[in-house]
Amino acid sequence: MTVTVVGGGRLGRPLARALRAAGAVVHGPMMRGETVPSADVVLLCVTDGEIAGAADMLHGSAALIGSVSGANPLAELDVDFGWHPLQTFVGDEGPDAFRGIGCAIAGKSVDALAVAQQLADLLGAHAFPVADDQRAAYHAAASIASNFTVTLLAAAENVAAGAGLTPAEARALLAPLVRRTIENWAVRGPEAALTGPVSRGDERTVTRQRDAIAGRSPEVLPLFDVLCESTRGLAKKGRATA
Numbered sequence: 139m140t141v142t143v144v145g146g147g148r149l150g151r152p153l154a155r156a157l158r159a160a161g162a163v164v165h166g167p168m169m170r171g172e173t174v175p176s177a178d179v180v181l182l183c184v185t186d187g188e189i190a191g192a193a194d195m196l197h198g199s200a201a202l203i204g205s206v207s208g209a210n211p212l213a214e215l216d217v218d219f220g221w222h223p224l225q226t227f228v229g230d231e232g233p234d235a236f237r238g239i240g241c242a243i244a245g246k247s248v249d250a251l252a253v254a255q256q257l258a259d260l261l262g263a264h265a266f267p268v269a270d271d272q273r274a275a276y277h278a279a280a281s282i283a284s285n286f287t288v289t290l291l292a293a294a295e296n297v298a299a300g301a302g303l304t305p306a307e308a309r310a311l312l313a314p315l316v317r318r319t320i321e322n323w324a325v326r327g328p329e330a331a332l333t334g335p336v337s338r339g340d341e342r343t344v345t346r347q348r349d350a351i352a353g354r355s356p357e358v359l360p361l362f363d364v365l366c367e368s369t370r371g372l373a374k375k376g377r378a379t380a
């Protein structure tokens with residue numbers, strides 16, 4: 139299979155690297171303004187707002203055009219298949235970065251869907267179908283799991299300054315806690331993974347934590363309050379099912 143990767147950003151670079159290492163003949167990643175060589179498949183790894191323009195320019199240069207966008211329903215894109223890796227990429231990942239991850243696929247034809255499946259198989263990713271009417275919910279789940287985790291950890295880093303920790307110290311000390319928490323959630327589910335004062339019904343400690351945050355990082359309070367409430371609900375659910 140010959141594949142042209144268009145867009146050399148955070149996803150395009152590791153994707154081209156991984157496809158090449160897996161034995162595909164890969165052109166690119168092609169940067170803006172470069173002539174795109176013809177191939178069996180073109181994978182558009184451009185920003186979402188650029189997909190329509192890029193797809194328009196590419197018709198005729200490939201048998202099939204795919205998009206890696208997670209957000210857009212396939213029917214709204216002028217491409218043949220969707221291929222969204224359920225992972226976060228910053229650009230410097232190695233060739234194994236796709237091994238074992240999920241990959242949401244969709245196709246406008248049987249052939250296009252088969253190619254999306256083949257690409258996932260080639261990289262060792264687990265392909266699963268996502269229909270257009272499920273795409274927004276699928277993408278929201280991915281954003282909550284990945285993007286909002288980062289927002290939450292940035293808040294923890296901020297609050298940790300009140301304990302005299304620099305951001306780098308906070309990240310080094312909190313990272314093992316975060317990794318174990320995520321591992322427990324993945325293996326046991328949310329109710330069993332939940333520990334801490336809210337799950338123990340220790341509201342005195344929660345109030346003490348809240349006061350400390352109000353004093354040093356008041357901008358974090360709305361997030362703290364809403365998450366305490368949500369966590370109380372989860373703890374209640376855990377007790378009901380225990």
Ligand SMILES: NC(=O)c1ccc[n+]([C@@H]2O[C@H](COP(=O)([O-])OP(=O)(O)OC[C@H]3O[C@@H](n4cnc5c(N)ncnc54)[C@H](OP(=O)(O)O)[C@@H]3O)[C@@H](O)[C@H]2O)c1
Nearest residue numbers: 145146147148149169170183184185188192207208226227
């Ligand atoms: N990063 C992730 O974790 C991730 C994960 C799953 C899916 N995705 C999907 O991957 C796509 C790209 O995201 P990204 O995070 O890689 O974005 P990004 O880092 O901003 O990279 C986008 C790249 O596309 C280039 N580009 C834009 N228009 C182009 C055109 N017409 N021709 C050639 N190159 C063009 C940009 O070049 P310029 O700098 O010149 O604008 C930039 O290098 C999005 O659809 C996103 O949903 C990303």
